[in-house]
Amino acid sequence: MALQSMDQIISAITAGQFNRTDWNKNALPTTAQTAGVWYDLSVGAGNPFQNSTHGSTTNLAFQSLSATTTTTATTAATSGSISGTTFTDTTHGTGRFTIGMQLTGTGVSAGTFITALGTGTGANNGGTYTVSVSQTVTSQTITGTAATNGLYTGGDVSPSVKNILNISAYSAAATSAPAVLMLIDQVAMFTISSVTTTGAQSFTGTQTLPRYATGAGLQAYIVPSVVMGAGTPTIQLNYTNVGSTSGRLTPASPVLPTATATSPVGSVIYSGTGAGKYGPFLPLAAGDTGILSVQSINLSATMTSGCLVLVLCKPLLTIPLTTVGVASERDLVNQLPSMPRIFDGANLQWLMYAGVATPVNTAYYGSIDAAWG
Numbered sequence: 001m002a003l004q005s006m007d008q009i010i011s012a013i014t015a016g017q018f019n020r021t022d023w024n025k026n027a028l029p030t031t032a033q034t035a036g037v038w039y040d041l042s043v044g045a046g047n048p049f050q051n052s053t054h055g056s057t058t059n060l061a062f063q064s065l066s067a068t069t070t071t072t073a074t075t076a077a078t079s080g081s082i083s084g085t086t087f088t089d090t091t092h093g094t095g096r097f098t099i100g101m102q103l104t105g106t107g108v109s110a111g112t113f114i115t116a117l118g119t120g121t122g123a124n125n126g127g128t129y130t131v132s133v134s135q136t137v138t139s140q141t142i143t144g145t146a147a148t149n150g151l152y153t154g155g156d157v158s159p160s161v162k163n164i165l166n167i168s169a170y171s172a173a174a175t176s177a178p179a180v181l182m183l184i185d186q187v188a189m190f191t192i193s194s195v196t197t198t199g200a201q202s203f204t205g206t207q208t209l210p211r212y213a214t215g216a217g218l219q220a221y222i223v224p225s226v227v228m229g230a231g232t233p234t235i236q237l238n239y240t241n242v243g244s245t246s247g248r249l250t251p252a253s254p255v256l257p258t259a260t261a262t263s264p265v266g267s268v269i270y271s272g273t274g275a276g277k278y279g280p281f282l283p284l285a286a287g288d289t290g291i292l293s294v295q296s297i298n299l300s301a302t303m304t305s306g307c308l309v310l311v312l313c314k315p316l317l318t319i320p321l322t323t324v325g326v327a328s329e330r331d332l333v334n335q336l337p338s339m340p341r342i343f344d345g346a347n348l349q350w351l352m353y354a355g356v357a358t359p360v361n362t363a364y365y366g367s368i369d370a371a372w373g
Helices: 006-014
Strands: 018-026 039-040 061-066 071-075 080-089 102-105 115-116 125-138 145-147 164-172 179-192 199-202 219-226 235-241 291-299 307-321 328-331 348-355 364-370
Touching: 006 364, 039 219, 145 364, 164 307, 219 235, 219 291, 291 307, 307 328
Parallel strands: none
Antiparallel strands: 018 364, 039 348, 061 179, 071 145, 080 125, 102 145, 115 125, 164 328, 164 364, 179 307, 179 348, 199 291, 219 307, 235 291
């Protein structure tokens, strides 16, 4: 049952039905963040480790996301090798290598992760990647496994109901504030590697949501898993709303969301300032309050290269960072109505709105307290 009184909260904590997690996440590792743009911090380093599922799956196919989701995304056939910290995908097999993936194979050191792209772009085309452990591995099959690596809050607790009690965030780095952090539950995703295709592209697979089965409150955003090339297409999503009405479209008035050319990994490609810039979520048709499923996406013009990821998520709360070095805190017990529910399997991640130009790998810290009863 849900926590409904202070006595129940105290009883839950006393009984050990409580979890505190101290988290830290870095801003994007390859480029500074631009003021006015939204970013997905799940692809940054820290604790939890990088979310590597973005872009790892089959083009346009539905992939549900939970706290334990993994995808065995790529094999380097029989000719993958590692020399020092360079992994070479000589003869590519299937799927996609992405930053944050763990590599396995005969003689591959435990804890070997892809930390950066080399000549490999994560676009099914072989090439080189930087790995976390220096070693020598001769030519063989090497497999990459992607994982969601969401914020841990105590695991599954059904039939109990888990709620967030307190949350905090801060950064002491120069020009890391002002900013806004938004806690979300990533529910599903679609890799879109066919970015050089224009017109409507249909999504595939049976779309069974692992949480929020009616789609109530679910929103969609798009980020690159590989840096994008030239091209600034408008974007229109065709979806079914929570009332099971299909054919709903991203509204074209006043203007459709417009992608930013050469967007870096993890940036919401249509966010920013000016016409066609929104954020972090794609606008829904008038009256709609969530997304039950998505049918297609339409890019009005080609993008020369890259890979996009459409993410369905449930926003849970926001916390503003107003001053460098000063923690922002939310007492979600007394600031009612509040205490957002965390469902079993929730894949909790952070979105960030940069209020100022933010240096590469800027670190953010905080804590989250949850209890269940």
